[in-house]
Amino acid sequence: MTVSYQVPPVRNDRKAHLIGGGIASLSSAYYLINYGGFQGMNITVYEDLKVWGGAMEASGDSKTGAAYIMRGGRMFDKEAYSALYDLLTGVPSLEKPGNSCADDIRDFSAYKPTDSHARLIEPGPVKIDASKLGLNLADKASFVEFTLLPEHVLDGKKINEFFTPEFFTSNFWFLMRSTFAFQPWHSLTEFRRYCLRFIHEVPKLYNMSGVWRTKYNQYDSIIAPLIEYLKAHGVHFFNDTRVTNLDFTVTEPDRWVHRIDLVHGGVPTSISVSQTDLVFTTLGSLTSASIIGDTQHAPRPASQADVDKDPTWALWKEIAKKQPDFGRPEVFIGNYKNGAFESFSLTFDKNTTFFDKYIAWSENQPGTGALVTFKKSAWGLSLVVPHQPHFANQPETVQVAWAYGLFPDEVGEFVKKPMKECTGEELFLELCNHLGFADDFDKMKVNATIIPSFLPTTMAQFNVRRPGDRPQVVPKDSRNFAFLGQFVEQPEDVVFTVEYSVRCAQIATFTLCADKSGKPPREVTPIYRGWLDPMVMARATKVMILG
Structure with a gap:
């Protein structure tokens, strides 16, 4: 059944300020344009970094293929990602004219279905019946x-x-x-x-047969086309912009943001905000304070200070001082080691040895095996070998994969060092030993680039929490502000998913763009139950x- 929605009339004077350049803010911009009555030219997205996409950022060198970096990846399924598909249905594909990005995911997942033959691995290596x-x-x-x-x-x-x-x-x-x-x-x-x-x-x-995937990494398949869409509608994007504070006016019964303090290009400034403007703020970050190494160097040691001074967390801590229902960021980053995670990207240029051995051993073509998990790995090591090319600009002579560990403080079985202290080459050596590929290690590492990424806060959203530790998307009595991201509260839904970020964008937009009677322009996409x-x-x- 097709549902029609009454979109509010466009107002030329109403502005929206979206703090953070991840999928939550980008989704908000999409919904504000399509259901909130906003012109794209009146929407501005602010990001401290030089890149967009937040945790979905990925990058690579299209000239040499020597430095592709993936800090993580995402799996979807047909049922649970209803809000994401709602968003992507309206975003044109950059890959196939006439397709939406949602069509791209469905088409690729049908073309390259997942059926893992090597999901859990005991030492040997032995593929067990998972x-x-x-x-x-x-x-x-x-x-x-x-x-x-x-x-x-x-x-x-x-x-x-x-x-x-x-x-x-x-x-x-x-x-x-x-x-x-x-x-x-x-x-x-x-x-x-x-x-x-x-x-x-x-x-x-x-066997992960319910998994759907994007053709490329999620930046190329989701973030890039979404940014292209938003820019075509006139949305403004400001990098190198650190929002340091929000000032609130509190009366009975309303609260609203009346000023944004920020530093752009090293220059402090302030923006005045009216009661009819909107301010959406992404709280915290899964990739904040990331530390990158390389093939011959481990990431430098992390510290609590790295996390504490990160602008996304510093802003939330500043906001949380103002009202008791704005959440408790210290619950999630009070001890960064509780949320630490490490991944490493593998790029092979003109050397197919690793991929050839993986395909023969796993009985899976790249992109069909999802995760390979080593049960006895002290690092909690898993490997992902995606469909190639995994980057839109990836040369034919290049192959990429990535792996991750859930316990970066632990010492490896073969490389007797904590994961977080290992160079990229040492991480690759540990992986090859778990796979039984060690005899060909010297051959496989030729023209291989391995980039470790230590991520202090990636799993912080799973910390033990209590009611009130995460604020509501739209706090009570809010006139013009909302909170976004993985550290807001959405009953029944699950953090650490793109779905969570998109749905909170819907909640924020449809709640604060309701008409005078309180009727929203449309309903939030239902959760699959x-x-x-x-x-x-x-x-x-x-x-x-x-x-």
Whole structure:
């Protein structure tokens, strides 16, 4: 059924200020133009960095192919990413005239379906049957109880406070941990939300056959076309712009932002904001204070000060002082080691040895295997070998892959150093040993560039939290401001997804662009609630019990 919406008339004087250059702000600009009655020329996006896309930024050298960098990647599925597909349906493809970006994802996922033959790996290396989830009777009972309990009962608890120690040796845990980046000390509340939101994927976790992917990395496939669309509509983009403070006016019953303080190109300035203008602020960042190494050098040591002085977190801390319901950033970055993550990008120029060996060993062509996870890796190591080319500008002679570790403080099995202290070459050596490729290491590293990225805050959104630690997208009595990103509260939805950022953009836009009667220009895209579908639950329960 097609739903029609009443878009507010365009007002030439109303402005929107979007702080942060990630997918949440970019999505907000799209919805403000299409449903909020805003002209693109009256929307400005501010970003401290020289690049756009936030955590979805990726880069590479199209001339030599020697320095492609991916700090992470994203998997989607047909059901759970409804808000993302809503957005991308309206963004024209840069790849195929007449297609939308949503069409591109659907077409590519049909052309290159995922069916992993090497999902979980024991030492040897031995590809094991990951369809056997390996839960004991106590944990099966706990899982059922866990899904039925009200969320508030779990507030403030860790995952390892609910399940037995054996749970964390099961295939189910390794599948969930590597797919979504959970650790035993992370929030039980967040883990429950994930288990419910992706309960329909449980029967397919062992081979990832429910996964949809973009043809290229997510910057080229999503961010670049979205920016192209917004620029075509006149949206202004300002890099090298650090927003340092927001000043609020508080009356009964309204609150609004009346001034933005920022530094652009090293010059401090302020912008006056009216009650009818809008200010959307992305709180925190998953890639803030990132530290990059290279093939011969480890990333320099990180510190709490690196995180504390990051502009995205500094702004949230400043805002949080002003009103009690603006969240508690210290819960997420008070100890950066709780959220640390490390990835490394692998670029092979005119040397196919690694890819040839991977294809023969895994029985997966690039782009069809999703994650390869090594169960006994102290680093929590997983490998992703995407479809080639993975960058729109990637030469035919170049192949790229990436890997990540969830425990960068731990010492490797083969390279006896903490992951975070390893050079790119040492990271590659550890990976090759886990794959059983060590005998050909010297051959594989010829013309190979390995770029480590240490990310202090990537998993901070999974920290144990309580009500109020994350602010509402649109705080009570807000006249003109909203909060965006992975550190705002959206009931039932899951952080660490593009979906979360897009949906909060919808909530912010449709709430603050309501008409005088309070009616929004359209409804927020509904969350897929597979846990309420008896058939979905029956299939998942069968796998959990028999696996």
